[in-house]
Amino acid sequence: MDQQVKANGNCSGRVVEGPTNPMVTPLLTDLYQFTMAYAYWKANKHQERAVFDLYFRKNPFGGEYTVFAGLEECIRLIANFKFTEDEISFIRESLPGSCEDGFFDYLRGLDCSEVEVYSIAEGSVVFPKVPLLRIEGPIAVAQLLETPLVNLVNYASLVATNAARHRFVAGKSKMLLEFGLRRAQGPDGGISASKYCYLGGFDATSNVAAGRLFGIPLRGTHSHAFVSSYMSPDEIIDKSLRSADGSSSCEDLVSLAQTWLSKIQWSSSLRGIFGETNQSELAAFTSYALAFPISFLALVDTYDVMRSGIPNFCAVALALNDLGYKAVGIRLDSGDLAYLSCEARKFFRAIEKEFGVPGFGKMSITASNDLNEETLDALNKQGHEVDAYGIGTYLVTCYAQAALGCVFKLVEINNQPRIKLSEDVSKVSIPCKKRSYRLYGREGYPLVDIMTGENEPSPKVGERILCRHPFNESKRAYVVPQQVEELLKCYWPGSSDKPREDLPPLKDIRDRCIKQLEIMRPDHMRRLNPTPYKVSVSAKLYDFIHFLWLNEAPVGELQ
Amino acid sequence: MDQQVKANGNCSGRVVEGPTNPMVTPLLTDLYQFTMAYAYWKANKHQERAVFDLYFRKNPFGGEYTVFAGLEECIRLIANFKFTEDEISFIRESLPGSCEDGFFDYLRGLDCSEVEVYSIAEGSVVFPKVPLLRIEGPIAVAQLLETPLVNLVNYASLVATNAARHRFVAGKSKMLLEFGLRRAQGPDGGISASKYCYLGGFDATSNVAAGRLFGIPLRGTHSHAFVSSYMSPDEIIDKSLRSADGSSSCEDLVSLAQTWLSKIQWSSSLRGIFGETNQSELAAFTSYALAFPISFLALVDTYDVMRSGIPNFCAVALALNDLGYKAVGIRLDSGDLAYLSCEARKFFRAIEKEFGVPGFGKMSITASNDLNEETLDALNKQGHEVDAYGIGTYLVTCYAQAALGCVFKLVEINNQPRIKLSEDVSKVSIPCKKRSYRLYGREGYPLVDIMTGENEPSPKVGERILCRHPFNESKRAYVVPQQVEELLKCYWPGSSDKPREDLPPLKDIRDRCIKQLEIMRPDHMRRLNPTPYKVSVSAKLYDFIHFLWLNEAPVGELQ
Structure with missing residues (x-):
């Protein structure tokens, strides 16, 4: 492998280091992102402004919550996204010879300065269908980011959730040690596991490399x-x-x-x-x-x-x-x-x-x-x-469920909302560039997450709002929130002048995670038959989803 | 992470490049390997010559065979094993302040020139208990290698086996495409999966980075x-x-x-x-x-x-x-x-x-x-x-069984055989520095693997030999092999003058794997109730195991 030589990503005057694993480069993506990029470029469509949501459809491990992790590595990739000449040569070799030179010039100049990334804070407790990240930008570059972003979030969130679940069963007073390196799925399966298990509430790791990279306490x-x-x-x-x-x-x-x-x-x-x-x-x-x-x-x-x-x-x-x-x-x-x-x-x-x-x-x-x-x-x-548990194989490989199914779906292009249909309702995407809020009740517990259209007024403390299930018309409830938290914040403003959230140190992310888990209503957290946390859309967004759905679905002919 | 600057490993006049993933360094190990190294050093025992076997105890996925993979990455680590000053400083910080300076001087001079590595060829079909690798060397450095070697073999072999099993069900005529990067366990979970799925019989990958690193055909x-x-x-x-x-x-x-x-x-x-x-x-x-x-x-x-x-x-x-x-x-x-x-x-x-x-x-x-x-x-x-299958999540995360339980056991120190006892017989280790052979029958199928003491005469074609189950005295059989294959070959002679096996290109390893799977007797390979392949020891080794076992186990007192 030739050496990656990269300028540190610079945005809003602050420098973001490259990905922890040097193997995370713009080539760490599926070939079809490049064939699509070429087709967009050939159709002169590559600069069209697209909005993608990154989310999952089902909580892992039979539970009703997930810990979101992996954001910092995503931003590190985005901040340093730039092809080397060697990489461009390899892409050229990998595409049909008929591809025009202009495309490779386009790749040569490509970075994420036109991309904006909005995200829930890393270490937050999150739920199905609510976007963890929203990526806005020229469609070709947003697509190139799909595979690495999904990769960086999927396992990170899965193993952090697994760690949080182990902590929940073990209780607060026990010392939890992650001992999984030798059984992890490859070298950085081990290193990522150590990082995200710590984030999810573990106390220490046996993994010396992870201890050094992330300042995690070491034991052995x-x-x-x-x-x-x-x-x-x-x-x-x-x-x-x-x-x-x-x-x-x-x-x-x-x-x-x-x-x-x-x-x-x-x-x-x-x-x-x-x-x-x-x-x-x-x-x-x-x-x-x-x-x-x-x-x-x-x-x-x-x-x-x-x-x-x-x-x-x-x-x-x-x-x-x-x-x-x-x-x-x-x-x-x-x-x-x-x-x-x-x-x-x-x-x-x-x-x-x-x-x-x-x-x-x-x-x-x-x-x-x-x-x-x-x-x-x-x-x-x-x-x-x-007094203390050393946990390895089952923790780091997420043996009980080895993958979280994060997806990356187009929800808008050129300000036109897009929907992805499926015969399986749970796979229909929620269209539009959206905002998401967490609404808290009188007792301090989060009650419901609600997604709205981008330009709808935000829910207000003390004001009644109708929360609808996105796909089931009979499921809806009025909520009078005692506290309203907007979930998506800007972590990468591209060249816009939006203020940018800091990437906090791992210790702070871990503290956030522990705190967020503590304020959840206990019935969502229990191991046996937990109550699903409610995820909803505003009445306006509900109507729009169903209008678009009818519009796109072909009408059958019974014969 | 500071940049690793390393000389390419040189042995027998040939250069071995560093590990594919730059995160694979001598720090990618468990802290206890360093505490033990210190204790050995303090007791002046660190140079004692030890022999470790790396093996697994049970085939994955309910099957009766495993594909061995990961050897090349192990040798790349060993050939380039050397601590940087920064790494040594970090180890010093991570150990109690009372550790003596001399130990860090020792680490400073440490490499694998006194280590010898014997291994089954990568891409071979392998079975429980038979050593995949045998590591001989000063005990302190051999122990430091334990965690990374087990890490590098475990997932590689698991996912290669998973790929081979998918190929078996799909049939030879279908095109098999690995599409797992986005759902893999971290970035090199994805890259390793692409490499080892190809090794196990897949035709192509969607993963551009893996295509570039390993020359795997790309699709998308x-x-x-x-x-x-x-x-x-x-x-x-x-x-x-x-x-x-x-x-x-x-x-x-x-x-x-x-x-x-x-x-x-x-x-x-x-x-x-x-x-x-x-x-x-x-x-x-x-x-x-x-x-x-x-x-x-x-x-x-x-x-x-x-x-x-x-x-x-x-x-x-x-x-x-x-x-x-x-x-x-x-x-x-x-x-x-x-x-x-x-x-x-x-x-x-x-x-x-x-x-x-x-x-x-x-x-x-x-x-x-x-x-x-x-x-x-x-x-x-x-x-x-x-005509073609694109397979992702279940393949690369090995969803059906997310870990292979490779272990690394001390079998000899200072020419004294050692045994690890356990109340669970399947966890008792087979002591001694051993040789292993695969014996083939009249129809060309492998019949049995047999382990012998190092100095026993090797099985001979046409000569009857008794093969014993290592722990069950009633299970034994005479075999007259038509072909005898010695399994362990020297892949890293250290500073000895033994001839060293080449590390073949990935394509050749893949060919070997496909060929080896083809010559197995079909009843070992079927998905439903496959017949276990026999793994045995010589009569002499059997007697010695049981002598040592009785010697080491404490005698109970019934009260």
């Missing part, structure tokens, strides 16, 4: 291989450890841990729980503690959790305690996590009592091993003592 | 938005088209198409099938034909397939025919694809007959719209006239 200790790489405690050469306050030194942490192990073995309250523990595991734990005395957290299921891992861990933790260090805790990566976490907790409490080590009973317990929404829910129902 | 025409962007044929200004042989010119293709449309409307055999067609659709088709007269393919379901799309398409195709151009065909993107394809075929044949246009009945029909293995199978059962 050791694996089973680390444990099985040790044969016996004799392997450890330098066994000495200075005490936490530096005042003294232990010459042989291995012996100290072994002494503690036999004390535990012969203690009255713990007697008989285990026989001989695995000595290579004890060696591995001791070695890890020597490297990280201030943050000792051990994976305890390489051989046998209760008969080996927990006693070995406690022996090393007690040895560290003698030197003024406080061990962090354990990780369980297999077996019955509810049962094992409770047994481990009992063991820790017994140690606290037996040996008078304050706080030992509160040792942190992390669980991993193929966790998902269902297993978290099952753990809650069984009762458990887990 | 136009979307619904293109059709609905036209209001009426009056919009078309330049209506002239020169004939295919350049000998004449048609001044008004719009009128010619409209003339054909009324001829079709009033033809005796087609009479009454449709009334008035959508004129904006006719305008869009004509405009597209003016741009691409030699490759006219139209999406016919924007308004109504049989009442508008097909007659409009035929009118334009017949106008092109008058000028010596042969239209390519249609695409159907909604509705009952079996029924519509048959109706369209009938219509094309009727046109061929009525107007004497040879070959018109054979017009190509492409189907898209949420296709997957099941819908292809259902289409086959119903009977259809589809």
Whole structure:
């Protein structure tokens, strides 16, 4: 791949960096966007002003809400949208030889300065049919943007929603760690997952590259291989450890841990729980503690959790305690996590009592091993003592539903509204350049989202407004909003002089997401049979949709 | 992200380029690989020679085979594995402040010159438990490689297998097009999908970036938005088209198409099938034909397939025919694809007959719209006239099973075999540095894969050998192989002088894959209740596994 050399996108005097993944270029699109661009250009139609809505039709995971994510990467692409000569040569090779040279000159000069992008704020809770982004601009360039924008929003929103759902089941007090890199769909499936899981409410990731790119807190200790790489405690050469306050030194942490192990073995309250523990595991734990005395957290299921891992861990933790260090805790990566976490907790409490080590009973317990929404829910129902969850495969691949169906539909061209018909009503698009509002009720909950024509007066606080289902004539309701929030804001004004919204830092987007999820009415959020949130259109827009529909649909002839 | 500046990896005098995705760096790994590396370094254990196997435990999609992919990207990472100063600074920030400076000097000098990588050839058909890659090297660096290697193999193999399964159902004669970019899991979810779907037997992609990176044939025409962007044929200004042989010119293709449309409307055999067609659709088709007269393919379901799309398409195709151009065909993107394809075929044949246009009945029909293995199978059962499939979401996100569970297990350290135990027998690892062979039977089919210890004599053609199930003592069989293929070859010899396998071009890997799938015994390949392919160990390795297992497992005490 030749090096992309690009000027940073500049708009309203502010610079927008390029996409996080250098593979996101104007070529990251479907070939038909170029064949269409050529056909538009050939028909001299390429500069016609079009309006596209980007939206999805159905919330994922059987839920009734979605977290919107991916906006910043969209704007980064748009701000830096420019073809290199090499890219233009490749497009020329990929189109029939009959294509005229003028088209490639046109591509050479193309950027997004004539494009305007309106969007809901990233990290917002969003619903089907309501545009997440509205793209206005010359039709040829707007079409070229379709594929990358849909790509950048689809997975980002899907995985952020998945993270938010995991947070909802786990509860606010638990630590949620994203551990999915190795099972993600490719390298930036992993990197995007780390970013958008954090956005959706996770606390940290194991992914070092993502930590660096996005400032996400990093977590990780050791694996089973680390444990099985040790044969016996004799392997450890330098066994000495200075005490936490530096005042003294232990010459042989291995012996100290072994002494503690036999004390535990012969203690009255713990007697008989285990026989001989695995000595290579004890060696591995001791070695890890020597490297990280201030943050000792051990994976305890390489051989046998209760008969080996927990006693070995406690022996090393007690040895560290003698030197003024406080061990962090354990990780369980297999077996019955509810049962094992409770047994481990009992063991820790017994140690606290037996040996008078304050706080030992509160040792942190992390669980991993193929966790998902269902297993978290099952753990809650069984009762458990887990403090932190490490979640991988099911979270990052969105195993329960691996795709969100965002689409990008033409709603207006040359100020003429356009509709896309379908025999499936749910696939009929809502025409017109629109505005969208979220209306809040007396109790502070969002009640309904409403779309109106661009030039309709906006809903007013305290004024009754009729909200209609866009396609079902019998579904309508009056609402008197206590608060009205306009959803689409300008994030890319092109060369217009409209004020432009800032792209907030990831931390702020995450805060917004958490806050937005909190103010939703609980029945929309529950896992079992959630109530659909209402999405509506104004009476005027309703009438117009149905006028246009009748106008466009061919009249059948029964024979 | 600061720019990665890297020397191309050089080994055995040949240069290996860096990873296709510049985000694949040595930081694309889990934090615990660095904490472990530090602990190994601190214990002076980091240079101990370890052997890791990378393998999966279960074939995906309820099938009994997997296509192995991702090797080239693994070797590209390994060949160019080197930390930048910025990366080292970030690792230092991410580890506790107590970590000693010497460790970062160690990282500074680290590369994969002491690592050896053995692998099955990319594009091979592979089975559970048999190592896809064997990584030998200093334990610290081998561990750092775990996460990216597993990441690079997991999705690649999963999506290649998915593609192969789609090819199997579609049959050899159909054209398979990958259209998944917009729904893929992130930008290189899309790019990787295009690459590995091609490897697994697809013919082309819509993804321009992937076409450029990997030389995959590109396909695409136009979307619904293109059709609905036209209001009426009056919009078309330049209506002239020169004939295919350049000998004449048609001044008004719009009128010619409209003339054909009324001829079709009033033809005796087609009479009454449709009334008035959508004129904006006719305008869009004509405009597209003016741009691409030699490759006219139209999406016919924007308004109504049989009442508008097909007659409009035929009118334009017949106008092109008058000028010596042969239209390519249609695409159907909604509705009952079996029924519509048959109706369209009938219509094309009727046109061929009525107007004497040879070959018109054979017009190509492409189907898209949420296709997957099941819908292809259902289409086959119903009977259809589809020539090409465009497949997106279900293919690229591997919707039916979004992850393959590749793992990376320590099997030997310092020449000592290691085993990872688990209460779940399917998760117990097969210890030792091993060799693997595929044994072929009299009819040319692969019969069984067998793993042996490294120093055991290899199976010989015509010599009887006992193949044992690794964990089930009653499952064993004698085999007299007619052909013996050693599976693991050296793809990265490090600084050893072993000969190194070439990384073949993608086209060759694809050919290998197609060939390998063809020689499998059909009962392993069928969709319903396929027969598991046998994976075995030698008698000697079997005995050793079970000796080690008993040795490592703690003895319980019943109370």
